[in-house]
Amino acid sequence: MRVAEKPEIAKLPLFREMQDEQRERIFSSSFLQVFPPQLTLFELGQHPDFLHVLVDGLVELYATSAGRDTTIGIVEAVTSFILAAVVTDQPYLMSARTIASSRILLVPAALVREVVKDDCALMQATMRELAQAYRDMVRALTDMKLRQSAERLGNLILQQDHRQGGTGKVRLKTEKRLLASLLGMTPENLSRAFGVLGSRGISVNGPQITISDRAALEAFVRPDPVRENLA
Amino acid sequence: MRVAEKPEIAKLPLFREMQDEQRERIFSSSFLQVFPPQLTLFELGQHPDFLHVLVDGLVELYATSAGRDTTIGIVEAVTSFILAAVVTDQPYLMSARTIASSRILLVPAALVREVVKDDCALMQATMRELAQAYRDMVRALTDMKLRQSAERLGNLILQQDHRQGGTGKVRLKTEKRLLASLLGMTPENLSRAFGVLGSRGISVNGPQITISDRAALEAFVRPDPVRENLA
DNA sequence: AAGCAGGCTTGATCCGGATCAAATTGGCTC
DNA sequence: GAGCCAATTTGATCCGGATCAAGCCTGCTT
Numbered sequence: 001m002r003v004a005e006k007p008e009i010a011k012l013p014l015f016r017e018m019q020d021e022q023r024e025r026i027f028s029s030s031f032l033q034v035f036p037p038q039l040t041l042f043e044l045g046q047h048p049d050f051l052h053v054l055v056d057g058l059v060e061l062y063a064t065s066a067g068r069d070t071t072i073g074i075v076e077a078v079t080s081f082i083l084a085a086v087v088t089d090q091p092y093l094m095s096a097r098t099i100a101s102s103r104i105l106l107v108p109a110a111l112v113r114e115v116v117k118d119d120c121a122l123m124q125a126t127m128r129e130l131a132q133a134y135r136d137m138v139r140a141l142t143d144m145k146l147r148q149s150a151e152r153l154g155n156l157i158l159q160q161d162h163r164q165g166g167t168g169k170v171r172l173k174t175e176k177r178l179l180a181s182l183l184g185m186t187p188e189n190l191s192r193a194f195g196v197l198g199s200r201g202i203s204v205n206g207p208q209i210t211i212s213d214r215a216a217l218e219a220f221v222r223p224d225p226v227r228e229n230l231a
Numbered sequence: 232m233r234v235a236e237k238p239e240i241a242k243l244p245l246f247r248e249m250q251d252e253q254r255e256r257i258f259s260s261s262f263l264q265v266f267p268p269q270l271t272l273f274e275l276g277q278h279p280d281f282l283h284v285l286v287d288g289l290v291e292l293y294a295t296s297a298g299r300d301t302t303i304g305i306v307e308a309v310t311s312f313i314l315a316a317v318v319t320d321q322p323y324l325m326s327a328r329t330i331a332s333s334r335i336l337l338v339p340a341a342l343v344r345e346v347v348k349d350d351c352a353l354m355q356a357t358m359r360e361l362a363q364a365y366r367d368m369v370r371a372l373t374d375m376k377l378r379q380s381a382e383r384l385g386n387l388i389l390q391q392d393h394r395q396g397g398t399g400k401v402r403l404k405t406e407k408r409l410l411a412s413l414l415g416m417t418p419e420n421l422s423r424a425f426g427v428l429g430s431r432g433i434s435v436n437g438p439q440i441t442i443s444d445r446a447a448l449e450a451f452v453r454p455d456p457v458r459e460n461l462a
Numbered sequence: 463a464a465g466c467a468g469g470c471t472t473g474a475t476c477c478g479g480a481t482c483a484a485a486t487t488g489g490c491t492c
Numbered sequence: 493g494a495g496c497c498a499a500t501t502t503g504a505t506c507c508g509g510a511t512c513a514a515g516c517c518t519g520c521t522t
Binding site for chain 4 (some may be wrong): 270406407408419421422423425426
């Protein structure tokens with residue numbers, strides 16, 4: 001790899017702390033590839049050949065079973081994904097496709113596993129990343145099991161607002177149909193859920209959401225009792 | 232700690248590969264404690280002071296939100312739990328309570344974090360454990376999002392059978408109400424789900440389940456497309 | 463500017479699972 | 493063995509969300 005994005009990638013939590021020469025070893029065997037929108041990057045059940053780092057664009061992680069499918073996560077740049085499959089060297093549990101045109105760094109999985117063994121800093125970063133990913137999944141699962149759809153939506157809006165700086169203005173980065181799938185509901189019901197939240201402190205205009213009454217919203221959605229530490 | 236169980240605990244994947252002296256360092260600062268049934272070990276939101284290792288007994292991990300609660304996992308001996316909270320040093324995302332009388336090894340969380348840094352083998356084991364836990368969560372989430380209740384039950388029975396040796400006889404280790412909570416349904420509906428599966432290849436007698444027609448059962452529940460490697 | 467297509471919304475209906483309310487069962491104590 | 497308590501099962505009803513079916517709006521094509 002020989003690209004302008006190298007420093008940016010090197011700054012990722014995953015690669016930040018590791019030895020320079022090991023990082024160079026990883027990067028020199030990796031390559032950056034551009035993918036058009038709507039392209040399937042890999043599918044559930046396949047053997048993981050590469051650790052993926054989304055440098056630019058947007059990627060959907062989704063799972064399929066019993067003829068249906070559902071979105072497990074939406075990956076925004078710059079982030080690595082499917083670390084767990086690479087580390088365990090087991091088949092993917094999800095498929096991935098680009099939503100927008102995307103540039104992705106492909107790091108050979110076997111190399112990752114090898115360098116991880118040699119470089120404790122990388123291993124530690126990997127461990128942290130996995131622990132965080134696990135916690136995110138726990139949250140997603142309890143969200144799904146304990147809250148109903150409008151509450152889930154409200155919570156997601158609060159989270160997004162928090163991540164975007166707490167301004168009370170949230171802009172959706174994806175189509176609503178995708179958001180619906182992520183939240184585990186149909187597009188129809190997402191639309192209705194926005195309707196419900198309309199009388200709970202939110203106003204919606206296309207992809208632009210405004211929190212007009214945060215207190216009312218929080219009262220309705222009952223946010224997570226445990227706030228995540230700001231990373 | 233000075234107990235008969237030490238060798239058994241030392242054989243856990245988490246502690247198996249590490250340096251002997253580091254392991255001893257961990258064990259010497261840990262202590263084994265006996266808890267009666269139905270006792271809350273810790274609660275969601277608390278700061279993790281100890282890594283727990285269930286030596287004997289049964290523990291429920293559950294989450295609470297919005298006045299409801301749901302079971303996230305059931306821990307059987309011998310297994311460590313809440314590694315992720317310990318590693319990240321962030322508040323628990325779930326609560327834990329004993330189901331049966333249990334003996335638990337309590338390992339100071341700060342010590343774990345420290346030794347992990349010094350002992351790469353332990354770190355690697357931690358990383359693997361977290362990766363596996365993450366994958367389990369992904370499965371649980373997709374299960375919840377994509378399958379309906381009788382299918383979830385059928386799948387759980389198949390998994391259990393697989394883990395218990397594939398004999399076609401599965402014995403439930405917990406009350407059915409707890410199983411219902413794990414599967415994300417009410418006890419009433421669990422009962423009805425067993426009824427449904429009655430005509431799909433299984434028969435139930437109290438806690439004893441018999442798979443009488445595996446093909447029929449698999450056709451109905453559409454098992455995970457990706458089989459887990461036997462650990 | 464008309465036509466079209468895809469995504470979003472709205473309305474009507476259906477279905478899975480929750481809730482509420484009784485039975486029934488099974489292990490216990492006395 | 494009677495009585496009791498908790499777990500489970502069964503039945504009736506209700507509700508959230510899915511599905512089906514139109515409309516609608518926006519951006520793009522021709």
